[in-house]
Amino acid sequence: FADSAHVFGGEFQFAGQEHFYLETHAALALIDENEQVFVQSSTQHPSETQEIVSHVLGVPAHEVTVQCLRMGGGFGGKEMQPHGFAAVAALGAKLTGRPVRFRLNRTQDLTMSGKRHGFHATWKIGFDTEGRIQALDATLVADGGWSLDLSEPVLARALCHIDNTYWIPHARVAGRVARTNTVSNTAFRGFGGPQGMLVIEDILGRCAPLLGLDPAELRERNFYRPGQGQTTPYGQPVTQAERITAVWRQVQDDARFAERTRAIDAFNATHPHTKRALAVTGIKFGISFNLTAFNQGGALVLIYKDGSVLINHGGTEMGQGLHTKMLQV
Incomplete structure (x- = not known):
């Protein structure tokens, strides 16, 4: 920061997101003639559903069979959350000796199930005279809800995506999970990656006018560059970095981005009460697990x-x- 020509700071907060899978949480449990537990569950993680059901019933896992024929959507919302509901059905079947079906209606599902994690971010960023990032110091706080669930790996993935497509030579990014009085937030497509990328994109969007630069130009100036041995803040080499700029420019050319931006500027100049806008955002998304x-x-x-x-x-x-x-x- 001492070597940066421009230093800015701020904070950013955004809420979560509902999965809204078409099929709500549902499970069917029965006890067969051998006293084995059979559960049909709308679950993305049958093996863990089996583990939780066996734990709740106090029986070995080999006495529990969990089947998932298909789900009416999941998006991460059925990775951890179905286990308790399947256990309720299994417990009912165990106590009554009769098959038990459990299904939430839409209002119950919206009220009870975990969402995408909302985040609160505080940040400080430094740029050189050309608008290139020199340093970033940020803290991300994830709204975990009432239990830990998958908040730790979601947060870890957010920390590993805060650079997105940008070279940040000096970075210190901390993460925390906040326990709050709400539903237990959970996996959602992208699994923390979108939250991390959203933070750096918001930072660049806010800093562009302060630097007197077009937001798209500021972004392109800070892309990872090939042949410079650049790595992510966590030490992973960014190979084939030329793809970032190539895709960025091809998208702009194919979309006639510059032409449409000029048309929007002309429209906004003559319409004081109605405004239009156009933006483009790059994404570098990791497809592996942190574990x-x-x-x-x-x-x-x-x-x-x-x-x-x-x-x-x-x-x-x-x-x-x-x-x-x-x-x-």
Whole structure:
């Protein structure tokens, strides 16, 4: 910061987001003739649903079978949250000896289920005379809700995406999870990545007019550059960095960004009460898990004498067409 020509600071707060999957949380549980527990659950994580049901009932996991035929949408909202509801159904079946179906109506689901984490960010950023970032000091606080759930890995992913497409030579970014009196917030598509990227994008959007630069120009000046050995703040080399600028410029050319921006400026100059705007935002998104042990996959393929094929895999169908894709194999 001492070497920066311009230093700005501020804070930014934004709320969460509802998954609004078409099928609400639902589970069906029954006890079979061998006193084994069978649960059909709308869950993205059947193995953990099995673990929680066995824990609640006080029986070994091998006495619990969890099946997920398909979900009517998930988006992360059924990664951790279905387990308790499945356990309620299983407990009811265990106590009554009868099948128990559990399903939330829409109002209950909206009220009870966890959302995307809202964040509060405080930041300080330094630029040189050309508008290139020199340093960033930021603290991200995630609204975890009443329990920890997946807040720690969500926050970790936010911290690892705060650079987005930009080279930040000196960075110190801290993260905290706040326990609050609301639903237990959970996984949601992007899993913290969008929140981290939103913070740096908001910072650049606020600083561009202070630096006298067009927001798109400020962004492009700070892209990762090829051949300079640049790494992310957490030490990962950014290979093929030229793709960032190439995609950015191609999108602008294909969208006639400059032409449309001039048309918008002309419209705004003659319409004092109605305004238009156009923005473009780059994204560098990591597709792996921060916990590297999760970066694996496996499948078992059985081919029978009659030519039929059975595929066992670790995926769940939530509307992405997984069953169709497996048939296409």
